[in-house]
Amino acid sequence: MEKSPKPYFWNVIGLPVFAIFIIALFSNLALMRYTRLELPAWTNIPPAPSSMGITMAFLGDKELAYRSSALTLQNFGNMTGRTEALKDYNYDHLEQWFWMEDSLNSISEYVPFLAAYYFGATQNPEQLYPVIDYLRTIGKYPEKEKWRWLGQAIFLARHRLENEQLALDLAGELAAIYRPDMPAWPLQMQAIIASDMGEKEMAYEMMVETLKDGLSTMHPSEINFMLDYICNKILSPVQKGRDALCQGQ
Amino acid sequence: MTIHLIKYVLLAAIRDRMLWGVVAVSLLGVCLSIFSGSASIIEQDQFVVTYIAGGVRLLSLIGLVLFVVFYTRKSFDAREVEFLLTRPISRLSFVLSHMTAFTLLSLFAAVFVAILVLIFSRSGAGPDGILLWSAGIFLEFVIVSNTAFFFSMVLSSPVSAGLSTLGFYVLARMMGGLLIIADSNDLSGTFDVHKGLSYVMQLVAVFVPRLDLLVQTNWLMYGGVGLSDWLMVILQGGVFLALIATATIIDLKRRQF
Numbered sequence A: 001m002e003k004s005p006k007p008y009f010w011n012v013i014g015l016p017v018f019a020i021f022i023i024a025l026f027s028n029l030a031l032m033r034y035t036r037l038e039l040p041a042w043t044n045i046p047p048a049p050s051s052m053g054i055t056m057a058f059l060g061d062k063e064l065a066y067r068s069s070a071l072t073l074q075n076f077g078n079m080t081g082r083t084e085a086l087k088d089y090n091y092d093h094l095e096q097w098f099w100m101e102d103s104l105n106s107i108s109e110y111v112p113f114l115a116a117y118y119f120g121a122t123q124n125p126e127q128l129y130p131v132i133d134y135l136r137t138i139g140k141y142p143e144k145e146k147w148r149w150l151g152q153a154i155f156l157a158r159h160r161l162e163n164e165q166l167a168l169d170l171a172g173e174l175a176a177i178y179r180p181d182m183p184a185w186p187l188q189m190q191a192i193i194a195s196d197m198g199e200k201e202m203a204y205e206m207m208v209e210t211l212k213d214g215l216s217t218m219h220p221s222e223i224n225f226m227l228d229y230i231c232n233k234i235l236s237p238v239q240k241g242r243d244a245l246c247q248g249q
Numbered sequence B: 001m002t003i004h005l006i007k008y009v010l011l012a013a014i015r016d017r018m019l020w021g022v023v024a025v026s027l028l029g030v031c032l033s034i035f036s037g038s039a040s041i042i043e044q045d046q047f048v049v050t051y052i053a054g055g056v057r058l059l060s061l062i063g064l065v066l067f068v069v070f071y072t073r074k075s076f077d078a079r080e081v082e083f084l085l086t087r088p089i090s091r092l093s094f095v096l097s098h099m100t101a102f103t104l105l106s107l108f109a110a111v112f113v114a115i116l117v118l119i120f121s122r123s124g125a126g127p128d129g130i131l132l133w134s135a136g137i138f139l140e141f142v143i144v145s146n147t148a149f150f151f152s153m154v155l156s157s158p159v160s161a162g163l164s165t166l167g168f169y170v171l172a173r174m175m176g177g178l179l180i181i182a183d184s185n186d187l188s189g190t191f192d193v194h195k196g197l198s199y200v201m202q203l204v205a206v207f208v209p210r211l212d213l214l215v216q217t218n219w220l221m222y223g224g225v226g227l228s229d230w231l232m233v234i235l236q237g238g239v240f241l242a243l244i245a246t247a248t249i250i251d252l253k254r255r256q257f
Helices: A008-011 A014-034 A051-057 A062-075 A093-105 A110-121 A125-138 A148-162 A164-176 A184-197 A202-215 A220-234 A238-240 B003-015 B016-036 B043-076 B082-086 B089-118 B129-155 B158-184 B192-209 B216-221 B227-253
Strands: none
Touching: A008 A014, A008 B082, A051 A062, A051 B129, A051 B158, A062 A093, A062 B043, A062 B216, A093 A125, A110 A125, A110 A148, A110 A238, A110 B216, A125 A148, A148 A164, A148 A184, A164 A184, A184 A202, A184 B016, A202 A220, A220 A238, A220 B158, A238 B158, A238 B227, B003 B016, B003 B043, B003 B089, B016 B089, B043 B129, B043 B158, B043 B216, B082 B089, B089 B129, B089 B227, B129 B158, B129 B216, B158 B192
16 A cells, blocks of 8 residues: 655644744744843842832741841842943942831841941942941941941041041041940040141040040050050140150150 | 541642742742842841841732642632532531631741741841740731632632732731821812822721731841730731631632632
8 A cells, every 4th residue: 555645744733724824933033132231230229129018028037138138239230141230330229228227127237237348349439428427427326336336437527538537527426425344445436536637636635635534444454555546646745744644655 | 616627628738849949939029138138238147137037028918828829719610619518518617717827827837937037047136026026917818818718718709819819918018108108188078089088098098907016027126025915916917817707617618619
């Protein structure tokens, strides 16, 4: 018996279906040539969502909303295979994000850490005002180690922004929240900055006052440091010779 | 309530590999949580615990809902419910036995998730936060699985019952935010659509528990829970379970087979 010829593939499925399949395939190829150029663009830091909105987006779980959005904050500018310079970030929007995060969780150190050590490293120090404002407020929270963020704000103001007056104001605020369980440098900071600004008399008064207040509680090495600073940095050699505090220094 | 019926449901859960499903999906969730959490610069442990607490909880809950819905609808479609009710089991006992079985399944899922959280929790917040969170997640699972039971008794399609349960869950988790929006409308003065919707939302809130208050992930990080938190969790669980149990019993009692 003669074997019947094997039917062509398009005869089995029907020529119209096969034709539509081929057209659809080529249409997809053509569309891909267009869509492959449409890559996600860096749209800079967007305005922050409200804390209520983002909490609802994470099904009412504030902590999950905080952690997820904080990780997003960390990765802004480094997503979709691109790396953007911090100087190109919108720091005003960034500040909105800091406060939104703060309203979700004011205990965690994660966002203050990002603000101080990551966003604080911007190539354009003029952008640092929102970061300093944020750290200034966070640093006054009553939790045990939060004051350190105020210390970091002083560093940014003094060494990155080179705004000595702002640094002095911040150091005053840090000294005002001093507690006995803190080291002595938050108290000394104001005097050190004043001394570097040339306000030697003010610096001397502050240091002596700090010494008087903390003599019974401070570690001896702190007292020695302060005496050394007064005698060798604040006072001139002539003043040092006359000052009773500097006997033996 | 009959022990045999409870065993029957639990056997169905084992047969459907529901328990293994919860374990497998939880372990997968843990891996993803560790991966995502390790991307953070500091506080990696807190990130991992938060992702486990939020993500694995949701995955386990979806597993429970799917099992309850498909088991219940299959029982109706295969006329198992009619068969069981021909035995000396009252309709009240039928509902309570099923609810007990779903509560036991919820206990299994909650204990497993709590153990996972405990393994990764190094916050030093103390056991009180983890204990309350575990109790809260157990009650959340119990509430949602029994709500799934109610919806699958009332609605004939498993898809609509499953979607209704998940919709209920999302609504219950978002209820705090929705009430803030409703309260932000000044309800005095002339009536308009927004005021009407605010009233509707406040009415809906009567029948929907505040699941956002029932389980709070920050308890795992910072502890600091008090008696009022415990009372809120227990009271919410008890009050809503009583409502959903009676609604399910009423539905079954009025049903004609």
